[in-house]
Each structure stands twice: as structure tokens, then as C-alpha cells.
Amino acid sequence: MKKVSGSALWVVVLVMALMLVTEVRLSNAVTCNVAQLSSCLPAISSSTAPSSACCSKLREQKPCLCGYLKNPNLKQYVNSPGAKKVANACGVTLPSC
Structure with a gap:
């Protein structure tokens, strides 16, 4: 049986860790x-x-x-005084895009 070097093992562990972190990030993506x-x-x-x-x-x-906000069909609703009031009450800052 061939012996694996320590540095090769660390590379494999690092690649696996990066794959795991990427998978977690993708699963937490927001569906707009x-x-x-x-x-609301x-x-x-x-x-x-x-x-x-x-x-x-x-x-x-x-x-x-x-x-x-960039969608012409939604902008008037998202940018309305009522929506701004709700965003403020929820502690969400509306972005300037």
C-alpha cells in the first residue's frame, strides 16, 4: 500500500472543507x-x-x-410610504440602488 504524505492529506482536507462551506452558502441562498x-x-x-x-x-x-425596486411593476409598492414605514418598524434599511 502506498503511503500518503502529510501535505497531500492537508490539501484533501482543505478541498473538502471548501466544498462544505460552499454547499452551506448555496443552501442558505434567498429565493426572491x-x-x-x-x-406585510x-x-x-x-x-x-x-x-x-x-x-x-x-x-x-x-x-x-x-x-x-428596479422592477417597474413593483417599484411603486416597495418605494411607497407604507412600505417604508414597515421597513423602518422592522429595522430594515431600504437600499439605494
């Missing part, structure tokens, strides 16, 4: 879906406070907000 923010509609359209579900989804969808 504005419909997931439907729990009551707070956007009235003076009620946003629910914890709304704030949670808003934080989760934060990486998607620039895409929503």
Missing part, C-alpha cells in the same frame, strides 16, 4: 419572491404595526429589495 412579503400587506395598507412574520420575511428578502 415578492409574494413572500404578503404578510396589512401593515403597509393601514396604520397597524407589522407582524413578526412580516419583519422576519422582510429581513429574509432584504437581498432581493434592489431587484424589486
